[in-house]
Amino acid sequence: MEGNKVNGTSLASWFINNEIYSETTVWLIQSPRLYNVYKQMGIEKSFQNILDNVFIPPFEVTVDPNSHPQLHVFLKMVSSMFIGEHSVPLLLG
Secondary structure, eight states: OOSSOOOHHHHHHHHHHTTOOOTTOOEEEEEOOOHHHHHHHTSOSOHHHHHHHHHHHHHHHHHOGGGSHHHHHHHTTEEEEEEOOTTSOOOOO
């Protein structure tokens, strides 16, 4: 979200700082499809911003693990990521 960016880096920091990780556990991340809600509330103006917040940090850490060290550790334990709630159509207009 524009005014209050939440992305994989902040999730990874929370995950590592609270010691939720385990070598025997893998994680699946589901991100709800809330763009329509955020747009109506004036929180988010562009779907591209949401995509950037979700996907740019993992791409950066893939190229340079030192760019986001906690995200690097976190992603080793993530089995998949997806955008959820398929029963509601996504309106990009």
